[in-house]
Amino acid sequence: QETITWKVQSHWPGASSSYKDSLGRLKDQIEERSDGRLKLQLFEAGSLFKAQETFNAVSRGILEMGTISPSYASDKMSLAGIASGLPFAFRNVWEAAYFHQVLGFEEMLREEAAQHGVYYSTDKVYPTEMVVKEPIESWEDFTSLKIRSSGALQKFLTEAGAAASYIPGGELYTALDSGIVDGAHWGAAQGAYSMALYEIAKYHVQPALNIAGTDAIIVSQKALDKLPADLQKLVKDVLQEQFWYRTNEYQYKERVTLAKAIEEEGVKINTLPDDVQDRLVQVAQEMWDEEGKRSDNAAEALQMLKDYLGKLGYL
Amino acid sequence: MRAITAFMNGVTRLNNAIGQWVSYLVFGMFIFILLEVFLRYAFNSPTVWTNELTQLLFGAYAVLSGGYLMAHRGHVNVDLIYSMFGTRVRAVIDIFTSILFFIFTLALLWFGYDMAQESIGNWETSYSAWNPPIWPVKACIPIATALLVLQGIVKLLEDIAIACNLSYYDPEKDKVVEEDPKGEQL
Amino acid sequence: MSIEALTLLFFGSLLFFVFLGLPLAFVLGGVSVVFLYFTWGFDSFYMVASQIWSTMGSFTLVAIPLFVFMAMILERTGVAKDLYRTMHLWFGGVRGGLAIGTLVICAIFAAMVGISGAAVVAMGTIALPAMLARGYDRSMCLGVINTGGGWGILIPPSIMMILYALISGVSVGKMFAAGVLPGILLMVLTAIYILIRSNLQPHLAPALPPEERGTMREKLVALRSIALPVLIVFMVLGSIMGGITTPTEAAAMGVLGSLIAAAVYRKLDLPLLKEASVRTFKLTGMIMWILFAAHAFSAAYQSMGAQALIEGFMTHIPGGPWGIIIAMMLITFILGMVLDPVGIMLITLPVFLPIVESLGFDPIWFGILFVINMEIGYMTPPFGFNLFYLKGIVPPGITMKDIYKSVIPFVIVEIIGLAILMIFPEIVTYLPDLLF
Ligand code: NA
Ligand code: NA
Helix, strand or coil: CCCEEEEEECCCCCCCHHHHHHHHHHHHHHHHHCCCCEEEEEECCCCCCCHHHHHHHHHCCCCCEEEECHHHHCCCCCCHHHHCCCCCCCCCHHHHHHHHHCCCHHHHHHHHHHCCCEEEEEEEEEEECEEECCCCCCHHHHHCCEEECCHHHHHHHHHCCCEEECCCHHHHHHHHHHCCCCEEECCCHHHHHHCCHHHCCCEEEECCCEEEEEEEEEEEHHHHHHCCHHHHHHHHHHHHHHHHHHHHHHHHHHHHHHHHHHHHHCCEEEECCHHHHHHHHHHHHHHHHHHHCCCHHHHHHHHHHHHHHHHCCCC | CHHHHHHHHHHHHHHHHHHHHHHCHHHHHHHHHHHHHHHHHHHCCCCCCHHHHHHHHHHHHHHHHHHHHHHCCCCCCCCCCHHHCCHHHHHHHHHHHHHHHHHHHHHHHHHHHHHHHHHHHCCCECCCCCCCECHHHHHHHHHHHHHHHHHHHHHHHHHHHHHHCCCCCCHHHHHHHHCCCCCCCC | CCHHHHHHHHHHHHHHHHHCCCCHHHHHHHHHHHHHHHHHCHHHHHHHHHHHHHHHCCHHHHHHHHHHHHHHHHHHHCHHHHHHHHHHHHHCCCCCHHHHHHHHHHHHHHHHCCCCHHHHHHHHHHHHHHHHHCCCCHHHHHHHHHHHHHHHHCCCCCHHHHHHHHHHCCCHHHHHHHHHHHHHHHHHHHHHHHHHHHHHCHHHCCCCCHHHCCCHHHHHHHHHHHHHHHHHHHHHHHHHHCCCCCHHHHHHHHHHHHHHHHHHCCCCCHHHHHHHHHHHHHHHHHHHHHHHHHHHHHHHHHHCCHHHHHHHHHCCCCCHHHHHHHHHHHHHHHHHHHCCHHHHHHHHHHHHHHHHHHCCCCHHHHHHHHHHHHHHHHHCCCCCHHHHHHHHHCCCCCCHHHHHHHHHHHHHHHHHHHHHHHHCCHHHHHHHHHHC
16 A cells, blocks of 8 residues: 655654654554554654744745744734734633634635645644743833844733843753843743753743644645545544544643642742733733724634634623 | 857856845944944944844845855865866866756756745735835845856856867956965955 | 655765865765755755855854954954963963963953854964964864864853753753853863873973073063953953844954054054954854854755764664763764754754653753864864864965864763763753753
């Protein structure tokens, strides 16, 4: 029987838990269920293409599969901004999962990606949380912070009054250690732990800055179409299961990692005071409307989100 | 023949002029980084644009050096075996190895053009907090590669002239022009 | 075609064209394109363009033009010359004194930068003419700069260590701490080598004749000239350690310092700035085009299945745990001759690390050995970034052959250092255990 091998470029480095847990699982599932007819050859972050280039490579059919953050596809998908997380929208992970899979946001994403020859599937939804060196106990504490950030959250934190600057991942540890910044976000607990940020920043800030489908798996439509019908279905089924499995597992691992950080590194949870949270939500909502202006699609998704949050009693 | 000489001189002059101007971008990078450090440290208000602008300047700066370096023999090579031969043999070797040069640069030109065209097509921005247009820097890739290819053609024409003793190029005359007034290689 | 055969062809054609004198950047780029065509097809050339775009977007590389610019200004204003004159007055009585002084400056430079190219080019510009002018042997000078300039990745801060930490999951802080003593060890070993060699063969690194060594008064007066270099070091290192700048941003502080120095020397004028920026452009461009092509080359090699090759190798290694560690060092060393360090890490570490850990070795200790090996890879012929960077700045009389020959003893010294660290792992683990 014929064996097909797909080249898969990850946006996670090998040490990232998601490299094994998400991509490794995907590989095992697909290879096992297809009896080895479809194989995945995995490449660590940056091996063949830089993260920001992976969408283009998959879209051109040079790579059969890849993992990305939706923000890396911002120029191609007008929904990328909403997919990679509006600040202070959801309060629980299940809310974001329901929004994607049941209310139809995932379907909207898929349609936009399809226009570029890409089959889009969210890997998981999860929170992005900050770590800081000194606890935030007041609005003044927050606005005097220097925070390492990136993308939409950098804009949000800046507009909220903190001093957010972008520092590349490679220099993050040194910058936080020497005090160039007082805080940073890199995923949530697992991200901070993998970057050893807890060694130098002992306060884990909650609630999350956002909760979103920050990791996605993309497949070249060309490659997908070349598969026999049963394998096409298999790939899509595995991806669909992956979302629920990984969203749950990630939550579990977040908690385990945080518990470990508390135990081993003496990390403390810093819950933002209510007035700080209220003011952040205010700033955030102004930013949401900006995202809605990107396209008709984005406006529709934003309206859907607002209706949903209204039902949940948050708006 | 005169047309060939004019072409060669024209390309070299073009690359020289562009290189001269682009080399000043280093001041931009220096000033913007310094500004960022100053604003962040002294006023606790880092900007969203300085580092990214520096990055974009650097990208253009780095890639646009290709043709200028080619004109000044600045792309470093191994002269171990090469230096044992005379000028004509070297020219023949260079004509042969230029195949690899053109394979690389033409592939880069093709796909760099493709990449830039797509970027310009949707006026691509970076989608960072600052969100500046990045298509001009992407467009630098095919532009720089084209300049490099042109200079590579000049080099090939020189080598052919040396190898076949043709009159449109005089290596002795060129040497005088090429030489740095301070007598160093750079 | 099997990956073994591909590897031989891939590296074989690389060496063939390098030795035919085609510039390195075009050899790397051209060979990548040809092999991509036969393994992956025409469309995959997009990867070459894409790798170049990615390299243009690497913020840490911005430090290269800035540090090079700093060196160009220092060299032209005479600050560097005065520094060497002072060093010569003070240490000129010792055979090899200037070479050891250069090593110390290299180590300080290494503490300021996280990457390798900037230091080699900068020190080559400053130190090479100064040493040659004082009768030092060509090989000695080249070797010292090649070795010392490469310490940027070994002495923290180091991009390579951060990358290792990201791939392996060890703590960055511990890696940094672990690199300090080995860095000092290598410095001491290299200094010992210079002392022994220059006492056996005084003509290699001549001492200053007694009548030229100057009086105490002259020596003290000369000390004034180190004030500015010290100020610059203070500005750069101080702003990194004081939490004012990241290592990349610190390069701009270095430029600021050198401009101040130029002003003090009354040399700060437009012609100087113009000349410095053109020279900086040429050297940065040289480094960057090599990096562009090298990144494309390692991506191409990885896409052909390089990792599977290493995996296959590792299953046939005799000699127990130490046999495996030594085999890993050998593989890294050999890959270091032809591939860029980031590529080597991405290809080998995912294979090596699980084995290292299952054998019960400390991944931090292994990481330091790995980084040193990488640093040796930078300076071993035929292909090593430091060698090419150095070639880009030497005066016309010095050939690649001179550079190749010059590194041999220094590579041996580094290998001895590596062996010492393997026998006494405490040198690596002492500081991280103490601090964390
Ligand atoms: Na360093
Ligand atoms: Na090497």
